[in-house]
Amino acid sequence: MIYLDNNATTRLSEEVLETMLPYLRDEYGNASSIQHKLGRNAKQAIEKARYQVAQLLQVQDNEIIFTSGSTEAINMVIKGIYERYRIKGKHIITCQTEHKAVLNTCEYLERQGADITYLPVGDNGQINPNELSLAIRPDTILVTLMAANNETGVLFPIEQIAHICQEKDVLFFCDATQYVGKASLDLSLCPIDILCLSAHKFHGPKGIGALYVRRKSKPIQISPLLHGGKQEHGLRGGTYPVANIVGLGKAAASASGENERIRSLRDFFEQSILRDIEEVHIHATTSPRLYNTSNVLFRHVRSAELMTKLSHVAISSGSACVSGDRDPSHVLKAMGLSDEDAFCSLRFSFSKYNTQEEIEQVINDVKETVLKIRSQSPIWQMYKAGLLE
Ligand code: PLP
Secondary structure, eight states, X not given: OEEOBTTTOOOOOXXXXXXXXXXXXXXXXXXXXXXXXXXXXXXXXXXXXXXXXXXXXTOOGGGEEEESOHHHHHHHHHHHHHHHHTTTOOEEEEEXXXXXXXXXXXXXXXXXXXXXXXXXXXXXXXXXXXXXXXHOXXXXXXXXXXXXXXXXXXXXXXXXXXXXXXXXXXXEEEEOTTTBTTBOOOTTXXXXXXXXXXXXXXXXXXXXXXXXXXXXXXXXXXXXXXXXXXXXXXXXXXXXXHHHHHHHHHHHHHOOOOHHHHHHHHHHHHHHHHHHSSSEEETTTTSOBOTTEEEEEETTXXXXXXXXXXXXXXXXXXXXXXXXXXXXXXXXXXXXXXXXHHHTEEEEEOOTTOOHHHHHHXXXXXXXXXXXXXXXXXXXXXXXXXXXX
């Protein structure tokens, strides 16, 4: 299997696994049970991981809260801010191309009486910061925008967004799930108020993530999603999954990169398929993009068919979380694509484990398969005869 679905999840790195193993085997203490050594060891391991995550973001340890991942963090923040601040206002701003964890949480709150603005994007997947500025109102309590889009890799100008929100005195929550661990982010310089990350997107374990909540002179109030013990300042009760947390810490400490190598693999892939296959379009190339992501339209080749025929390549037609859907990607639709073009788009996402040989093989196989599908397709023949758009 050639694995090019790294925005869905990544392979656990060997060093992360090694760091986790003792906490799955011998060090099984409960980190909240610190009257004995096993509990204290677990607690120590957790605080080390907290430090490692804080270092990655250049923030203080006590600004990091462990969660089960980004979906939980997103739910906690959007619902928890709404509950605490709705006396001030019920207006939240987000964007049409956010992850479903954000969009579905916002839709849930809409049914509870929240007023949500979904900012549009251009055909390059980019928002207009001026539109954000204009959308902020006296009753706006939260702006929630992502750092990097999981489907297209489009990078939002999060620093500029953070400054707009700071000027207008509105909280800014950034879903940085696809960004952290791939690119560096110094939160001591960038006034993002709240941010979430997820270990499995950067070679850590699944089911663990973290939330950064800036300690301000006026503390940010978030109602907990789960009510339970006093762990994580009472924001996130529940027995600590120590091995997972240790794994997250190690993944954070090891995150850096072979970024340029991954970028050159991605660029080689894009240049080759653009050169070798007709009627190919790569989405959002005029926007700043994550260096590991390529979302490609093979005109009149349904991605479902292409994926079935390329069964030895792990790729996906969009977000893993909506792959059960038969609807076209909401991200590509928001960028103005027709249903047909959205259904013919595929996401390739690369990691440090990919090799040049793998990419060459995928380019060849994609080329052959696309040619074969098109040669048997009446729709393609009609398109070539100028009878179809
Ligand atoms: N936000 C973005 C941008 C994502 O890509 C994902 C995962 O695909 C999530 C949120 C959800 O993350 P998790 O799997 O940690 O719940």
